[in-house]
Amino acid sequence: MWIRDIDVMAGGKQFKNLGGNRIEIDFDIPFSDEAEPDISEVNLYNLSDSTIASIESSGYVFVNAGYRNLNNKGNILSGKIEDLITTWEGPDKVTKIIASDGGDKWRNTSVNKTYAIGTMASYIMRDLANVMGYEIADISPKNDIEYKLGKTVTGKAEKELRQLVKDTKSKLYINKNRIYIRDKEKGTETGFKLNHKTGLIGSPEKIIEEIDGVEVIKYKVTMLLNPLVSTDNLIEVASRTLNGRFRVLEGKHTRDFNTEVIIREG
Numbered sequence: 001m002w003i004r005d006i007d008v009m010a011g012g013k014q015f016k017n018l019g020g021n022r023i024e025i026d027f028d029i030p031f032s033d034e035a036e037p038d039i040s041e042v043n044l045y046n047l048s049d050s051t052i053a054s055i056e057s058s059g060y061v062f063v064n065a066g067y068r069n070l071n072n073k074g075n076i077l078s079g080k081i082e083d084l085i086t087t088w089e090g091p092d093k094v095t096k097i098i099a100s101d102g103g104d105k106w107r108n109t110s111v112n113k114t115y116a117i118g119t120m121a122s123y124i125m126r127d128l129a130n131v132m133g134y135e136i137a138d139i140s141p142k143n144d145i146e147y148k149l150g151k152t153v154t155g156k157a158e159k160e161l162r163q164l165v166k167d168t169k170s171k172l173y174i175n176k177n178r179i180y181i182r183d184k185e186k187g188t189e190t191g192f193k194l195n196h197k198t199g200l201i202g203s204p205e206k207i208i209e210e211i212d213g214v215e216v217i218k219y220k221v222t223m224l225l226n227p228l229v230s231t232d233n234l235i236e237v238a239s240r241t242l243n244g245r246f247r248v249l250e251g252k253h254t255r256d257f258n259t260e261v262i263i264r265e266g
Contacts, residue, residue: 003068004225004257008042010062010081010097011055015044018068023047024092027063029077031231032250035162035172037103040077043255044095047086052095057084061099065253066227074227076253078176080104102174105132109157114150121145121168124153128161129179137178140186141168175231187234187247187266192226195238199224201258204242218249218264225257234266 006025008015017025024045030038042063059081066073079099086095100106109132115124122144129136145167153160165172171184194200205220219242229235233248247266253259 002224005066005068005073007064008044008061010042010044011059013051013054026255027065027077028252028255029063030250030252031101031175033171033173033231034250035158035165035174037101037106037174039082039103040079040099040101042077042097042099044097046093047095052084052086055081055084055095055097057081061097064227065225065257067224067257070224072226072228075176076225076227077101102132102134102177105134106158106174109133110155111157111160112154114152115147117148117150119147119151121147121164124151125161125164125181128153128157128164132157132161132179134174134179135177137175137180139179139181140183141165141170141181142183143168143170173231180232182232185247185266187232190228190233190235192228192233193236193238194221194223199226200237200239204237204239204263207262216264218262219246220260220262222258222260224259225253226259227253229259229261235263237263 006017008025015025016022027042029040032038042061061079061081063077064073064075079101081097082100083098086093111131122139122141125139126136165181170181172181201222207218207220209216231248234245236245237243244265246263249262249264251259251261
């Protein structure tokens with residue numbers, strides 16, 4: 001029942017951990033509601049020199065993974081290859097792909113535009129997202145400001161976008177090359193109910209943090225790898241120690257083939 005099924009597309013080639021020509025694959029793929037794009041690692045074992053050479057550092061990498069008998073295989077990474085490192089670990093040759101979720105667009109896009117009197121912040125956000133080349137998943141800032149005197153944006157697009165997000169008291173993150181700008185407390189409905197029958201591992205771990213002088217309670221939860229669980233997902237948790245509706249703040253899909261998340265009531 002717990003057969004791990006992984007496909008990796010990189011440099012125009014497909015790699016699998018099952019079937020003919022299978023290879024060993026592992027990964028560490030984070031996700032969060034922070035503005036800075038996430039950096040992931042994907043390891044491919046014992047590739048030939050010619051195959052390694054074919055994985056161009058300017059290309060893209062896509063990872064689909066899941067448990068075969070649970071029929072939950074899905075995409076957990078769509079990223080741009082930032083670096084390719086090959087080392088030896090004992091008898092194994094390990095090729096590590098370092099990939100970012102839209103990081104090149106985030107770092108390298110510049111802008112010089114002037115927007116008319118009365119332009120709304122959401123309009124500028126959408127325009128900048130298009131200039132940067134992101135797919136728009138949700139742009140609905142908490143306080144959509146009208147710039148009554150117009151607005152000029154110049155320089156790095158990410159810096160201007162961050163300021164717009166701050167002005168509107170919103171949050172910004174990139175997930176699978178899709179941009180989200182929304183109220184800090186907003187989440188995405190999933191209908192997913194996490195319990196021991198649907199993949200919950202162990203008991204949730206309580207985390208207490210102080211943010212701006214206010215005590216905030218979060219929980220760390222581990223489950224069997226689930227590609228459908230990601231940033232801002234609203235999920236129901238049912239366990240002996242924790243029950244209720246929660247929002248995913250951050251997490252990662254791990255080489256242990258688990259999904260670990262930090263959640264907060266939402």
